[in-house]
């Protein structure tokens with residue numbers, strides 16, 4: 514019997530640091546021998562960022578579910594298909610009860626595009642074991658998700674180096 518209250522935590526807003534904060538949670542929990550998984554919407558299956566290399570070394574699962582960022586309208590149908598397939602993987606992992614923490618990285622984009630319904634997502638989150646922590650990241654967290662959450666932090670952009678023409682840096686962006 515795990516004596517703990519599972520939290521629903523959301524990192525949202527336009528400032529940088531949402532996925533970084535989720536990875537920090539992952540690392541802290543890993544140190545406590547907790548079982549953590551990060552499922553990544555949007556990020557393409559072939560992607561190999563610093564966190565993927567680190568996770569491999571740590572023996573932690575970080576699973577990209579997406580197909581890269583989708584902007585073109587002709588690709589929206591594919592985005593929906595990927596999101597729905599990805600969500601089935603998330604449901605399996607959440608309801609398996611195998612994890613102390615499940616991180617749903619960039620989930621809000623799938624909600625914003627209407628690929629997934631916030632009600633259905635919240636229904637699944639309600640069915641999770643009561644000790645399981647959930648972390649959701651992504652801009653524009655929908656009001657229903659915010660209402661259901663125990664903790665919400667909004668990253669506010671005060672400055673971002675991209676705006677002064679500095680490109681993405683190894684170990685910082687990827």
Ligand code: ATP
Pocket residue numbers: 527528529530531532533534619650651652668670673675676681685686
């Ligand atoms: P990170 O993964 O660096 O923590 P994030 O998860 O907060 O960023 P996302 O919306 O997922 O932000 O976008 C990821 C990418 O976009 C990163 O390369 C990040 O540097 C960049 N980015 C994040 N916020 C901003 C911003 N306010 N302006 C420009 N680029 C941004």
Ligand code: MG
Pocket residue numbers: 531532533619650651
């Ligand atoms: Mg992110």
